[in-house]
Amino acid sequence: MNEDEFLDKARKQLDNKSDQLDAATLSRLNQARQAALAQLKPQQSRLKSRWIPVSGLAAAVLLTSVFLFKSEEIINASDPGVDEIEILAARDNLELYEQLDFYLWLIEEDSSAG
């Protein structure tokens, strides 16, 4: 048996040994491989998972600040501002203000006729 034949036989024997690994060992190798590959994470999801709690908290703080600021502004608003809100809230009054020119003209006509 020359060296090449010897090495070829050795290679085949080693291949046979690795092909005959038991299921438990193969399973462990598979688990090891998956665990190693799990180190590779999608950038997007890593960023998302890291930033969701931070951005959520920041948004909550911002909304609370705006709400408190606006509440104070509304409470402290001057009368015309409150009047404007009442006008806007009352649909009939709104129509009256929309046609105010017409009513003023009617009043003028009545006065001049009288």
Add this chain to the structure above:
Amino acid sequence: MQHDWVIGKQPGKECTLDKSRELDQFLSKVERRAFKIAEIAVGNREEALDIVQDSMFGLVQKYANRPAEEWTPLFYRILQSRIRDWYRKNKVRSRWMSWLGLRKNDDGDEMEDALESLPDPHGRDPSQSVANEHSMEDLELAIRTLPGRQQQAFLLRTWEGLSVADTATAMKCSQGSVKTHYSRAVHTLREALEEHWT
């Protein structure tokens, strides 16, 4: 949809999902041989599995972004490094056990350091192994009796099919050393096995 992937400990270095699949295929291809190489080296299934897992982690962590053709020598370099670590750890353990008087052989003498003389953890020599085991087991047992560097050179060159240059990379030594270790390994194994194989 294709995502961008990053390596956990190397921010900024990206590899694609295809890279992940490529790594999966590569590791699937080498894991059995790597396990057998580690098992032959340390003589223990559990330790061998740990060594292979550490090597897989090392490759993915450090070299996932390197070209795929570089993975084989790099992976075996990590594997051989883990095997050497295992021997160093055992050497320290042996020294302490010996110092504490807990590790003696049958004659009451201190046991020889496994790292230096290597590697059969069961204390067999090639002729004894060959005489006692079936042909299928002969080679593995004979390889276990080789000094560690010869064992590495033989398995990486003959079984894994690495070039002399890649084997030198994996073994962290010169190509000349690889040739010497390999030549001695083949010579020893042929002497031990050829008679039984013909």
